[in-house]
Amino acid sequence: MASAENCFPVANGPSQPNFTIKYTKLFINGEFVDAISGKTFETLDPRTGEVIAAVAEGDAADIDKAVRAARQAFDEGPWPRMSGLARGKVLFRYADLIEQHTDELAYLETLDNGKPFLLSKYGDVDVVVKGLRNVAGWADKISGQTYKMDGPYQGMSLYEPYGVTGAIIPWNFPMAMFMMKVGPALAAGNTMVVKPAEQTPLTALYLAALAKEAGLPDGALNVVPGFGPTAGAAIASHMDINKLGFTGSTEVGKIVMEAAAKSNLKPVTLELGGKSPVIICEDADLDVAVDIVNLALFFNMGQCCTAGSRIFVQDTIYDAFVAKAVEKAKKRVVGDPFKPEVEDGPQVDETQFKRILEYIESGKAEGAKLLTGGCAVGNKGYYIEPTIFGDVQDDMKIAREEIFGPVMSVLKFKTLDEAIKRANNTAYGLAAAIVSNDIDVANRFTRSVRAGTVWINCYHVYDHSLPFGGYKTSGFGREQGLHSIHSHMQLKAIITPLKDSPWL
Structure with a gap:
């Protein structure tokens, strides 16, 4: 695992176990590093409004650094060239490590977000582990089709990863939303740059460390905490990010989509507000x-x-x-x-x-x-x-x-x-x-x-096999399971001539 940096002891109360904040820096190219500007911001405990830790504040320069690492990892690294079976094995190890660190992750989520600890432990971490295992199992089952064409040709379709994908995640379910974006993108063979919400950056950084320990190659996953108008805007508008996923408000979703369109017309999956x-x-x-x-x-x-x-x-x-x-x-x-x-x-x-x-x-x-x-x-x-x-x-x-x-x-x-x-x-x-x-x-x-x-006759029942997404201004595109893997891939048509075939 990557080395712990800038450890912050958490004040211990009668209802909270002792725990140490291990990761507060940016995670780029497999290492925890300071922001280029040297800036940090404070993440707060919503129970008290008091400071938990100072976290490195990424901005456009750090996003560009992370994108360059992800691009090199995609263009030259092993991750997109590994078989689906090999990628799946790494992701299964990743899920096992997350499960082994359930308590630490649940403590961090509750400390940073305020949700009940039992929900963090038995809800959010469980969702993360199951979701990751679900897409890990799909990694070696991605396939296209063959077509008997009109004439002496054979056609086939091929799913390919986009390349470098970006993700901007919200603060209400930080771990679950992180893995809903990261799991399928990695299973499909993409490399990633992720901006967690500035209110809740701690579990994303911990999950990045566990990904490295699981064997994910350097540069395949990069996590850059920061603010929406700087780091988030840089992801949305970056010319070398090929696909983007955003979960958040409808108002910000429109800004993200506009930035993506004005840059390189990157496709965007939007999961937005609801009433x-x-x-x-x-x-x-x-x-x-x-x-x-x-x-x-x-x-x-x-x-x-x-x-x-x-x-x-x-x-x-x-x-x-x-x-x-x-x-x-x-x-x-x-x-x-x-x-x-x-x-x-x-x-x-x-x-x-x-x-x-x-x-x-x-x-x-x-x-x-x-x-x-x-x-x-x-x-x-x-x-x-x-x-x-x-x-x-x-x-x-x-x-x-x-x-x-x-x-x-x-x-x-x-x-x-x-x-x-x-x-x-x-x-x-x-x-x-x-x-x-x-x-x-x-x-x-x-x-x-x-x-x-x-x-x-029920509510808040979800499953990784079901598509999830919205109509109207609640967004477009679908996440979860095979739907989300296909959303992180492009579909290519290949045509081959057939000569002297008796089966034309």
Whole structure:
């Protein structure tokens, strides 16, 4: 493994084990190095707002250095020339190492992001390991087709890696989003430059060190922490990056796409914002429905692109549903994410914390009924109560815009046709759900709603075999499994003449 640099001891509290921050520098060409500028930035503990560590701040010069390393690794190095079987073996070793370091990675994720430690350990790390093993298994199964052409020719298609790929990842699921981009790109034979979110750089650097230990050649994976307007913009506009993946807000996604188009017209996979509707029909089991919406919205403190934040409830059961939903929300435990009983940790940083509170004030000002929550918790850190608004109207800000926090909007509807029309009346189209015991009703909704993922009587159920992505301004392109490997490859047609063949 690459040597540890600039170790920072983490203050130990009653609910947090002793742990040392090992990696805080840029990872370029297989080594941890300082930024060319010498600059660093502070990554903060959202539980307290205090500094965890100073991290090297990459900018355009460092991105260019990383791209040159990735280009050399692609053009001259072994990674794209290895058989799919050999690449898969390296990625399987990588997954094994990640699994062996589960506790360290989970501690880092919770420390840097604020999500409950049990979620980091049994959710996020598990997703990373399974996802990596999934694409590692596909590495030796990438194949094209042969075609009997019209005339004395044979045609065949061939999948080839793009070359150098870039990835800009968000702060809400840092490890999972890292591997959703890195795993398939590497399995396909590409080399990579990754910019983690400035709020949560620590696990990406740790994962880079484990990749080197697993045997990934130098330059095949480079990780450059930094800020969006500098390092992120440099990736999007770099002329020698051949493919780009971005997960984040719709607003930034448009900027990324424009930069990619204006540079070398590199293809971009965008997974962007959402304002996902959940339809609760009058035949639904109320307790089941309440459990589903509680998970749909409050999972990961509401910091989830697919969060079910618009809850449409049929008018005949509205009052009964609201009473149960409020009762359940009040029971959620908010606090130190290292304590096992805690369900909701802090929001990721002060900016997001203040933004969510502003949305809550907007809901009050526009006439929505605050049913529970709405306040900050404690006097240190970025904690917010699980919040539910009732009597929400479609044109209210809290019903139209992505809040990315624990704020649920509950709206009434009368008929399924009305619910479908209102569910689709949004710029977003990432996910949706319906809770009903009538399969005909459920099927009608799933065929009518404009969203990339639709759940029936469940929520936040994902699998590496299923495509994931959005409609409309929630982005385009699909990630996960074989879909994501093909998205990191180009398709080439090859034609060969056939002479004197009796089978023409």
